[in-house]
Amino acid sequence: MRSGVLFDVDGTLVDTTYLHTVAWWEALRQRGADVPMAKIHRAIGMGSDKLLDHLLGPDRDRDQDEEASTAHDVLYGAWWERLRPLPGASELLRTVAGRGPAVVLASSAKEPELKLLRQVIDADDVITAATSSSDAEQSKPAPDILQAALDQSDVDPRAAVFVGDSVWDVQAAARLDIPCIGLACGGTSAGELTEAGAVAVYDDPAALLAALDDSAISSLFA
Template sequence: MPHPPRSTTAFLFDLDGTLVDSVYQHVLAWKEALDAEGVELSVWRIHRKIGMSGGLFTNILLRETGLEITEERLARLRRRHADAYNRQAAQGAIRPLPGARALLDYLQDSGIAWAIATSGRMATAAANLDALGVDPAKVPVVTRDQVRHAKPDPDLFIAAAERLGVEIGHSLVIGDSVWDMLAAQRARALGVGLLSGGYGPEELERSGAFRVYEDPADLLRHVDEVAARG
């Protein structure tokens, strides 16, 4: 049986809120970590910064609250966030978004290259990958631990394209946040937005998304709109 023609487009996926329903779990984990550090911050303010680099995220939050930023404080926040998030994962709170597994299977079966690029460190990304059924030994996965700068810088997606051996300009960045779309623009890749992380369509479009879908299942239903065939 002949193989389907290989796509000329590679898919570079964000993870939280794009393939895994985990954005609000991260919000609550950061809230717990910040509370333990004596940092009072509303949940909605935390949500608006999910998706950017964890280090940039904590720096901005601490700057907004006027607290002193030290390496020790940042390290404690990261550790407390990871502990709180992984407790939720252990309780089964982290699950793939609708259609995520089917979308990845479709890409694999169709010969379309794909990789994952997440601003999360492996300390929390491992639980997401496990819930998704993705083995980082078999699939290119780039985490914050592996690049100099995370979103909204383009390093994660550029590294993911390099791992696949494809041109970043021939790639689609699939993400749920404005930080993903900004990183896609800076990488000179096309951005595709998903609403499954809590950002609105207008926000994603203003940040550079040329298409917006509800979730991975909706993207799969319309994949012919974005996947160029070779």
């Protein structure tokens, strides 16, 4: 087994969080649910099942859940050609890989979306493994997708660090006793990420890269 850094993708490496927010807002609005965007934004990072429970309550009529999820995917898909990496995303992955640890994408995106996200990041040559939604039985804050990332990359959880942008990322990592570095570029504040248990918070991938030798990741370098 080897050391490794697991990375969330949406909102951590690619600037998608607010696009997901708007897509869910419109998808829910089309089905008669008027949910404030601020509330939706704070739920991004969960899978659609848990997100809808969180936003609409577990006692809601679930008959429209699949339609709402499909509507979100269609609305979000309109932005695909304009997706952009967050500052320093590719450089961070390449630098980490060059220092020894495996670089693993712990994403809950569906396969077609993950393929696009990897193209946007443009660092496939240094990525050891990448998960998709089909690899997890439960979505974050359950740790399933992180466990799948560990299994696929042969990374030792005792020699791993996770990088994410939401409180759900931090909570999922905590369930596996993996330290989580928070990035504020998904729109969740440093205070919220720290309160959730993040060991440190940086503005974006470029800021983490600039402080890499002083970060929790440095303990993994040979």
